[in-house]
Amino acid sequence: MVGRVVVAIGLLAGLVGGCSHEPPTDESRVVVVIGETGLGNGQFSYPRCVAVSPIDGRVFICDKTARIQRFDTEGHFETGWRMPAWENGKPTGMAFDKEGRLWVADTHYARVMVYDRDGKELFQFGSRGEGPGQFIFPTCIAWDNDGNIYVGEYGGNDRINKFSKDRKWLLSFGGRDAGEASLERPTQIKFDPAGFLWVSDGCHHRICKFSLDGKLLASFGKPGNGPGELSYPYDLEKTKSGGVIVTEHGNNRVSEFDSQGKFLRSWGSPGRENGQLMQPWKAEFGRDGILYVVDAWNNRIQAVRW
Amino acid sequence: MMLRAMRWVGWMILAAATVAPLAMLFFDLRGGPPAWSELRVGGRLAGILLRTVVIAAAAGVLATGLSLPALYAAAHARGERVRVLLFGMAAAPLLSPACVFGYSWMLAASQRGRLGRLLSLVGFNDDNAGPARAAVALATWLWPIPAMLLATSYLHGGRAAYRMARLDAGAVSAFVRGALPAMAGAAAAAFAIVFVLSMNESTIAPLVLTRTWPAEMAPEVLDSAMYGSPAAALAWKSWPVVGLVGVAALVAWPGLRRVWDSVEQETALDLGGAALSGGGGTALAVAVTALIALAPICIFVSELYSARISLGEAIHRVWTLYGAERRASLIVAGLAGMAGMAIAWSTCDLRLGRERSIGRVFRAVLLGSALLSALLPAELMAQLLVQLFNRRGIAGRLYDDTPVVWVLGIVARYGFFAAAMGWYAARRVPVEVLRQARIDGVNDAGAGFAVARPWVIWPIVAAAILMACLSLSEVAASLVLIPPRFGGSLAVALDNQMHYGRNLDVIVTTLMLLVPLAVFAMGLAIGWGGAEARRRKGAAGVVAAGNERGPLGSGG
Numbered sequence: 001m002v003g004r005v006v007v008a009i010g011l012l013a014g015l016v017g018g019c020s021h022e023p024p025t026d027e028s029r030v031v032v033v034i035g036e037t038g039l040g041n042g043q044f045s046y047p048r049c050v051a052v053s054p055i056d057g058r059v060f061i062c063d064k065t066a067r068i069q070r071f072d073t074e075g076h077f078e079t080g081w082r083m084p085a086w087e088n089g090k091p092t093g094m095a096f097d098k099e100g101r102l103w104v105a106d107t108h109y110a111r112v113m114v115y116d117r118d119g120k121e122l123f124q125f126g127s128r129g130e131g132p133g134q135f136i137f138p139t140c141i142a143w144d145n146d147g148n149i150y151v152g153e154y155g156g157n158d159r160i161n162k163f164s165k166d167r168k169w170l171l172s173f174g175g176r177d178a179g180e181a182s183l184e185r186p187t188q189i190k191f192d193p194a195g196f197l198w199v200s201d202g203c204h205h206r207i208c209k210f211s212l213d214g215k216l217l218a219s220f221g222k223p224g225n226g227p228g229e230l231s232y233p234y235d236l237e238k239t240k241s242g243g244v245i246v247t248e249h250g251n252n253r254v255s256e257f258d259s260q261g262k263f264l265r266s267w268g269s270p271g272r273e274n275g276q277l278m279q280p281w282k283a284e285f286g287r288d289g290i291l292y293v294v295d296a297w298n299n300r301i302q303a304v305r306w
Numbered sequence: 307m308m309l310r311a312m313r314w315v316g317w318m319i320l321a322a323a324t325v326a327p328l329a330m331l332f333f334d335l336r337g338g339p340p341a342w343s344e345l346r347v348g349g350r351l352a353g354i355l356l357r358t359v360v361i362a363a364a365a366g367v368l369a370t371g372l373s374l375p376a377l378y379a380a381a382h383a384r385g386e387r388v389r390v391l392l393f394g395m396a397a398a399p400l401l402s403p404a405c406v407f408g409y410s411w412m413l414a415a416s417q418r419g420r421l422g423r424l425l426s427l428v429g430f431n432d433d434n435a436g437p438a439r440a441a442v443a444l445a446t447w448l449w450p451i452p453a454m455l456l457a458t459s460y461l462h463g464g465r466a467a468y469r470m471a472r473l474d475a476g477a478v479s480a481f482v483r484g485a486l487p488a489m490a491g492a493a494a495a496a497f498a499i500v501f502v503l504s505m506n507e508s509t510i511a512p513l514v515l516t517r518t519w520p521a522e523m524a525p526e527v528l529d530s531a532m533y534g535s536p537a538a539a540l541a542w543k544s545w546p547v548v549g550l551v552g553v554a555a556l557v558a559w560p561g562l563r564r565v566w567d568s569v570e571q572e573t574a575l576d577l578g579g580a581a582l583s584g585g586g587g588t589a590l591a592v593a594v595t596a597l598i599a600l601a602p603i604c605i606f607v608s609e610l611y612s613a614r615i616s617l618g619e620a621i622h623r624v625w626t627l628y629g630a631e632r633r634a635s636l637i638v639a640g641l642a643g644m645a646g647m648a649i650a651w652s653t654c655d656l657r658l659g660r661e662r663s664i665g666r667v668f669r670a671v672l673l674g675s676a677l678l679s680a681l682l683p684a685e686l687m688a689q690l691l692v693q694l695f696n697r698r699g700i701a702g703r704l705y706d707d708t709p710v711v712w713v714l715g716i717v718a719r720y721g722f723f724a725a726a727m728g729w730y731a732a733r734r735v736p737v738e739v740l741r742q743a744r745i746d747g748v749n750d751a752g753a754g755f756a757v758a759r760p761w762v763i764w765p766i767v768a769a770a771i772l773m774a775c776l777s778l779s780e781v782a783a784s785l786v787l788i789p790p791r792f793g794g795s796l797a798v799a800l801d802n803q804m805h806y807g808r809n810l811d812v813i814v815t816t817l818m819l820l821v822p823l824a825v826f827a828m829g830l831a832i833g834w835g836g837a838e839a840r841r842r843k844g845a846a847g848v849v850a851a852g853n854e855r856g857p858l859g860s861g862g
Contacts, residue, residue, distance in 0.1 A: 156416055156807065223623050223624075224626045
């Protein structure tokens with residue numbers, strides 16, 4: 001009887017204690033941590049998107065209180081404003097154009113809103129629907145070398161829409177009926193210097209490369225949590241060498257691949273300490289090789305020397 | 307010795323999960339509200355509260371309507387197997403995560419096929435039809451509660467009243483004037499329970515694009531759990547819902563008590579004994595019940611079919627995709643199941659033993675705390691546990707590095723049901739059996755368990771299965787309490803991804819979660835039903851043998 005009790009206690013202790021482990025932290029590369037939990041200036045409640053101004057390197061963050069806050073390169077709060085409507089949901093994507101205007105994918109309002117760096121609304125476009133040029137849940141914006149505008153969306157359309165500079169719809173691609181090229185929750189699009197469009201195909205757990213007319217050229221990634229595998233890649237960023245940095249929401253890490261999709265390295269592990277991540281959403285390069293990683297569940301941005 | 311130790315383990319777990327957090331809450335509340343003006347619910351929040359009440363009430367009505375086929379089938383089923391099947395079909399939705407129902411109806415509303423077009427015709431997809439979608443989703447999750455209560459009430463009193471009334475009146479009149487009054491308490495209790503659960507359910511509303519009070523509360527709790535705002539502030543903010551839930555619980559109590567008492571008397575319950583009507587009507591009722599129970603699964607399968615994916619590949623993919631969450635969730639489910647078994651045994655054991663007055667007080671405090679914890683919003687109880695354990699030292703290590711606090715959150719939410727199962731188990735043991743055992747000198751837990759085992763084993767096993775399944779499905783408490791280094795919760799991961807629309811991996815993983823839950827539900831129904839049938843057969847044989855011998859055993 002005593003033996004049974006001992007075995008039972010041992011089993012219980014093994015279940016309780018043996019399953020957690022201390023994953024490694026890589027705090028040494030963290031340059032600065034921006035923000036903390038809260039609702040005040042410089043505080044966040046589940047931030048999801050980041051954009052870095054190409055003009056002055058200022059960092060703009062949007063969280064689930066529908067606030068967009070601007071920080072300097074050292075992480076000090078400067079100013080902020082709120083989206084005009086947020087009852088239905090908050091934005092999940094932002095990007096700067098070459099003129100320094102901030103484009104915000106107002107996801108649950110099926111529109112894209114454009115602001116200057118101080119939060120003054122310049123214009124907006126988009127309407128809800130499945131027709132040409134309409135959106136359901138827009139998530140990301142990018143521009144090709146000719147200035148055409150690309151907007152990615154999910155929620156039924158799951159496609160990339162191409163607009164001219166004056167916002168006239170030109171074409172869409174990647175929808176559900178596109179076979180191998182179909183997308184499922186595209187969450188980020190970026191152009192490389194050669195003019196190819198890279199798409200993070202979130203729910204297919206892969207990264208895709210498209211031509212400007214929407215032809216799928218290549219893709220890499222398979223679901224999993226091993227090195228080189230992907231779990232809900234919500235963001236991608238291009239490196240100077242042509243590689244791809246992928247923010248993996250499901251694996252709580254940021255992974256780097258070369259242009260052929262070969263895994264190079266990763267950073268981050270689940271946790272709350274500096275150097276650890278919980279449900280990261282986006283990452284964007286600032287100046288001097290600093291990568292701003294949106295550490296959503298920990299309500300902060302970690303600026304990492306990459 | 308192990309059984310005696312397990313009794314105290316159960317009480318300790320319940321105390322840690324409910325008494326300690328509630329004591330801390332009452333201590334924090336002693337200063338009163340921050341300002342009376344802050345208790346006013348005005349503007350946008352008042353509208354949301356009103357909408358939540360309307361949704362919860364509509365869900366109660368709809369759930370009662372959806373339960374009628376199951377009630378008819380249970381009342382007219384020929385044979386025990388059909389009733390076991392009905393019980394399994396009814397238990398499965400209750401053991402499933404609520405977000406599954408929100409997600410399935412969200413998918414149905416957005417489908418491009420026949421179902422989507424049909425729903426569009428009635429405006430189900432409209433932007434302002436969110437409350438209707440929420441009510442439907444809640445009803446398809448909670449219909450088993452009125453089904454079980456009404457069926458039990460009918461079989462344990464309503465049917466007798468109906469048969470009496472049938473002597474002088476037609477079927478409909480007999481049912482309305484005879485059976486319904488006998489079932490009124492159960493109907494009120496069923497409505498009130500569905501109302502209570504709907505008022506506290508926070509995962510369905512965002513998925514069907516509407517806003518309800520618990521859904522509004524959840525982000526506030528998450529924020530406050532992270533920057534240390536006292537739970538008392540949340541409790542004051544929750545006063546409208548806590549008040550309404552308290553009133554509903556008071557409404558439910560008399561009806562529940564009557565159902566409980568009628569089950570104890572075991573009047574007129576003959577599972578397969580007497581010949582019942584059966585026939586085409588019953589078969590149709592069973593089929594409709596199955597359709598209602600399987601509606602979310604049908605919607606998911608339809609999505610997968612339209613996507614034309616390879617199911618084998620999809621299963622292989624999600625097996626690795628959610629591997630960490632699956633492992634962590636199964637571990638927590640195992641621990642929660644053990645906790646449920648210990649709690650049920652604790653309650654059962656106390657009833658078997660001789661009871662001192664201190665024991666009665668002890669029991670009242672623990673069970674009262676467990677009931678209060680079950681009625682309060684899950685997020686509030688979880689926040690209390692965070693405040694208790696998120697500190698330096700052993701408590702902090704337990705919180706950060708082990709699933710202990712997470713399991714305590716599950717116990718806070720559902721421990722009352724495990725305790726109720728233990729209480730029910732003990733009440734099933736015939737008084738004569740206990741009396742004879744004491745006369746024979748049985749005075750320790752082990753021998754007492756051996757005597758009472760035929761009556762108590764299955765409710766205790768049911769408590770363990772219930773806690774394990776409910777822990778697999780729990781989102782609200784898990785969201786606050788998951789230790790970041792432990793791997794995550796499958797239910798939370800699924801709920802998180804459900805917010806972003808159609809996701810085939812989520813659909814496949816949800817189906818993979820629902821299948822074992824359904825298997826557990828059916829297994830419990832078959833095992834318990836079979837054991838009951840064998841026990842009654844054995845008891846009937848003893849009675850028959852006694853009758854042969856005569857009242858004094860002399861025969862003749």
